[in-house]
Amino acid sequence: MWTGGLWNAVQEVLPVGGTLAPVIIASDKTRLTQFSGNKSAYPVYLTIGNLPKSLRRKPSARACVLIAYLSVDKPSDGLSKTALRVRNYELFHRSMATILEPLKAAGKPNGPGVEMVGGNGAVRRVYPILSTYVADYPEQCLITCTKSGTCPRCRQKADELQESSPSETSETRMDGGSHPGGAQSFSSREA
Structure with missing residues (x-):
């Protein structure tokens, strides 16, 4: 990911000493079981592009973090199929806006960023931005x-x-x- 044009373009805008942390979000509505009422879950995961792809995709590396579960409830307030579909779309977008709200302030190039300790123990000012969303x-x-x-x-x-x-x-x-x-x-x- 660090060889792409996005990384270089954003890094040039950041203050001197600032480090880009490209955030990768993934979500997928998943059926848990068919035996007890068709239960499902809607997990949202986060990882960062600073990690090599070989680590991000390796479950034992724990490079992905579960950050939220989206609602899978199906409200039926006497709504038509179209109205219910629109309500579910709105619920998804409002939920994701709430979940990702902290990234807005932290990722602004003219903002303070976030101080984080790197793998070598050095403290860096990191600017996380949403760079990729993985979805079916x-x-x-x-x-x-x-x-x-x-x-x-x-x-x-x-x-x-x-x-x-x-x-x-x-x-x-x-x-x-x-x-x-x-x-x-x-x-x-x-x-």
């Missing part, structure tokens, strides 16, 4: 307020997207073509 396709549509069936990155309809070859990924396509299905990460600047 339905959740990408929820996060970006796009209709399911359209690409949350380029807003094209699903039937207008080209098929990508097995060697192409969303990171290697440079022509703005199709995006493979499944879980993808996308930067906040793309949303």
Whole structure:
């Protein structure tokens, strides 16, 4: 992540001695069991881009931290399906705004940042910014307020997207073509 253009661009804006901490958020609504009433959970995880990818993806490294559980309740106040869907969208966005509120002040380049102790024991002034949100396709549509069936990155309809070859990924396509299905990460600047 530190080889990308975002990192260099933000680092140039920070005060001398400031350190960027790109925050990576991931969430996924998960069914826990089918045996006791179809219980589900909606965890939100946080990690930082300063850690090597090999550590971030290794559960034993404990590089991801559970920061919240989103509501999975289904209120039924006599609402229509559309009204209920809109209420759930609003609940998601308000919840995420509340959860991520501390990042706003801490990540402002002209703000005080946050003092943290590094792995070598040195105290650094860190500026955490939301850089990436990892989500599956339905959740990408929820996060970006796009209709399911359209690409949350380029807003094209699903039937207008080209098929990508097995060697192409969303990171290697440079022509703005199709995006493979499944879980993808996308930067906040793309949303």
